[in-house]
Amino acid sequence: MVTIISTMETQVSNGPSGTSLPNGPVISSNGSTDDSKTNLIVNYLPQNMTQEEFKSLFGSIGEIESCKLVRDKITGQSLGYGFVNYADPNDADKAINTLNGLKLQTKTIKVSYARPSSASIRDANLYVSGLPKTMGQKDMEQLFSQYGRIITSRILVDQVTAGISRGVGFIRFDKRNEAEEAIKGLNGQKPLGASEPITVKFANNPSQKTGQALLTQLYQTAARRYTGPLHHQTQRFRLDNLLNATYGVKRFSPITIDSMTSLAGVNLTGPTGAGWCIFVYNLSPEADESVLWQLFGPFGAVTNVKVIRDFTTNKCKGFGFVTMTNYDEAAMAIASLNGYRLGDRVLQVSFKTSKQHKA
């Protein structure tokens, strides 16, 4: 049975809007389904959670019409949120009541009704800095709420001194124009009683993190490992590469890389049509393709990754392959990632050789 409701598109409240019906999909006059009472957005999912686990968790509540864990288009990495559309609005309600706030690994998931998708709700997230250290989340919300409906807010706190505000925060408005008004009204303004003006601007989108940002992150990770007294030449070389790649100081010639990476008498396979094949050794049994994308993607064009798995256990056999289009980028990736510590393992990364070299 399908019920037709008359026009009512504006949605303002936190919960689902529109005519309340006990069950089943609601079809509006334009023929599109109104899933405002069945469709949920789930935030702060653990990075590892798969689509299957996601579906399994939310499927335990009731029949799912559809669900999707949102992933990065390029790397396949989870973006940490997803959507669940239940067949029955009662199950959506039940999911919020029973799963919102559930602790999974290091995350506390948030389950709420999804707002109808529209262009007007995109890019509505603000980055705020220069906040008085005494200002809490509620104070910040109060300051911003005059410009519109706030979807999320956060004040960043110092990690070591546990709980001291860094004077930096985020405010997501329901609508982009609300965010724009808040910038106009609050950027450069001093909050009541504050001595310094605050900066209010649009926040970076974490899914649009550049290769450069990833490299910087990689470099920072690498740099922390090199604080000991002993620095091998190869480690210095690796750090230099990362710096150069990040800041574009210079590029390494193939000759330099060849002399670095090629062991005596080892032949490279060369660009066999698809590109340069890279051998990655010492992956954990749990390794998957996404980790290879994540590791190699920042260095340039990656056309293919493969984790070699045991046929029966489906666990990684400890190695995989990555294909990169450009020699320079492949060489840079090898020079940088060979010896890279992934968890408790040290990776061995090299061009794939024509034959297995002896141990």
Place this chain on the structure above:
DNA sequence: TGTCATT
């Protein structure tokens, strides 16, 4: 500059 909030 986030526990990646709109498929």
